[in-house]
Amino acid sequence: MEKQPITVTSPLLPDLNEFIPLLKDIWNRKWLTNNGFYHKELEKTLCKYLDIEYLSLFTNGTLPLITALQALRITGEVITTPYSFVATTHAIWWNGIKPVFVDVDPETGNMNPDKIEAAITPRTTAILPVHVYGNPCDVERIKKIADTYGLKVIYDAAHSFGVKINGKSILEYGDLSTLSFHATKVYNTIEGGALVSHSPEQKQHIDYLKNFGFAGETTVVAPGINSKMDEIRAAYGLLNLKQVDSAIEQRKHIVELYRRGLGNVKGIRFIKDIENVRHNYAYFPTFINEREYGMSRDSLYEKLKSQNIFGRRYFYPLISNFATYRGLESAAPDKLPVANRLANEVICLPIYAGLGDEDIERIIQIIKR
Numbered sequence: 001m002e003k004q005p006i007t008v009t010s011p012l013l014p015d016l017n018e019f020i021p022l023l024k025d026i027w028n029r030k031w032l033t034n035n036g037f038y039h040k041e042l043e044k045t046l047c048k049y050l051d052i053e054y055l056s057l058f059t060n061g062t063l064p065l066i067t068a069l070q071a072l073r074i075t076g077e078v079i080t081t082p083y084s085f086v087a088t089t090h091a092i093w094w095n096g097i098k099p100v101f102v103d104v105d106p107e108t109g110n111m112n113p114d115k116i117e118a119a120i121t122p123r124t125t126a127i128l129p130v131h132v133y134g135n136p137c138d139v140e141r142i143k144k145i146a147d148t149y150g151l152k153v154i155y156d157a158a159h160s161f162g163v164k165i166n167g168k169s170i171l172e173y174g175d176l177s178t179l180s181f182h183a184t185k186v187y188n189t190i191e192g193g194a195l196v197s198h199s200p201e202q203k204q205h206i207d208y209l210k211n212f213g214f215a216g217e218t219t220v221v222a223p224g225i226n227s228k229m230d231e232i233r234a235a236y237g238l239l240n241l242k243q244v245d246s247a248i249e250q251r252k253h254i255v256e257l258y259r260r261g262l263g264n265v266k267g268i269r270f271i272k273d274i275e276n277v278r279h280n281y282a283y284f285p286t287f288i289n290e291r292e293y294g295m296s297r298d299s300l301y302e303k304l305k306s307q308n309i310f311g312r313r314y315f316y317p318l319i320s321n322f323a324t325y326r327g328l329e330s331a332a333p334d335k336l337p338v339a340n341r342l343a344n345e346v347i348c349l350p351i352y353a354g355l356g357d358e359d360i361e362r363i364i365q366i367i368k369r
C-alpha cells in the first residue's frame with residue numbers, strides 16, 4: 001500500500017466531542033464576536049499559560065504586526081531581517097515604512113546585532129527582529145542598541161509560543177511582541193494571533209486599534225482596523241491550550257530522534273542550541289552543505305518529495321529577493337551573504353504531534369542514503 005504523504009506539519013486539533021458543547025453554548029449565547037465570553041476567557045488563560053500580563057487576541061499573526069507599528073506610531077525606516085516569512089516585511093510596507101534589511105547570525109538565523117548600528121539613519125525609528133523557528137534573538141544586545149539610539153523594538157514572535165529564556169517568557173522583551181496562531185503553528189486557533197504589550201494603557205490602545213479605533217459607542221481615537229477574533233475560534237483555542245504541553249513534549253522527542261539520527265551525517269547542520277531556553281520545537285530546520293553532503297538542498301527536497309515526504313524550504317526565497325523588495329538598497333545579496341546562504345541550504349523536516357517514530361526513522365534513512 002502506498003504510504004500516506006508526510007507533510008512538514010499537521011495541525012493540533014482539539015477533541016471534536018469536547019468542542020461540540022462549546023459550539024452549543026455559543027449558539028445559545030448568540031454572541032459571536034466583539035470581545036465575547038470565550039474571547040475574554042482565552043485572553044486570560046493565555047496570559048496565565050504564557051506567564052505574561054497583557055495580550056490582545058487578533059484574527060491572524062500578520063495584523064498584530066501591522067497594528068504594533070501603528071500603536072507605536074513608527075514611521076520612516078525600520079531595521080528588519082530578510083530571513084523570515086514575507087508577512088514580517090509586508091507589515092512594514094503596509095504602513096508606508098521603508099524596510100531596511102540586515103544580515104543574520106549563521107548559527108541561529110536571527111538578526112545579527114553586529115549589523116544593526118551600521119544600518120541606523122536619522123529616519124530609523126524601530127527594529128523589527130524575528131525569533132526565527134522560535135529561537136530567541138540576542139534580546140539583551142538588541143535592547144542596548146535600541147536604548148542607545150532611542151529606537152522601539154517590536155519582536156515578531158510568530159514562532160515563539162511558550163518559549164522562555166532564563167525562566168522568563170520571550171514575549172516580555174521589546175516594546176511589543178506578536179504571535180501567530182495559524183493552523184501550522186505549535187499552538188493554533190485555525191487562524192489567529194496576538195499582540196503582547198506591557199501595560200494596561202498599551203493593551204487598551206491596542207484593543208481600540210483592532211476594533212476600528214472605537215473607544216466607546218461614539219468615539220474613535222485612531223484609524224483602527226478590524227482584527228477581532230470570533231467566539232468559535234476562541235473556544236477552539238481554549239480547548240487546544242489543554243494539549244499544547246503534550247504536543248511540545250512530542251515535538252521534543254522528534255527533535256531528539258532527528259538530532260541522534262542525523263547528527264553524524266557529513267554536510268548536515270542544525271540550528272545552534274541556545275542555552276537556558278525552554279524551546280517549543282516549532283520547526284526542525286536542517287542546513288545542507290552541497291559539497292560535503294554530496295547533493296544539493298533542492299535535490300534532497302525533490303528526493304524526499306518522490307517518497308511522499310514534504311519538507312519545506314522555510315525561508316526560501318529570501319524576502320529581500322522577492323520582486324517587491326529586491327530594488328531596495330539593503331536587499332542586495334552581497335550585503336546579506338549569510339541570509340542568502342541559509343535560504344539556499346535550508347530544509348525544514350516534518351515535525352508535529354502524532355508523527356510516528358517509524359516515519360521519522362524512514363526520513364532519516366532516506367537522508368542518510
Ligand code: T4K
Nearest residue numbers: 007009010011060061062084085087088158180182183184
Ligand atoms: N511572521 C512569521 C515569522 C511567520 O512565520 C508568519 C506565518 C507570520 C508572521 C504571519 O502569521 P499569520 O498571519 O499566517 O498567522 C505557512 C503559514 O500560513 C504561515 O502562518 C506561516 N507563518 C508560514 C511559515 O507557513 P504556507 O503557505 O507554507 O502553509 P501551507 O498551507 O503550505 O501549509 C504547510 C503544510 O501544513 C501543508 O503542506 C500541510 C499542513 N497543513 C496546512 C494547513 C493550512 C495542514 O495539514 N492543515 C492545514 O490546515 O504558510
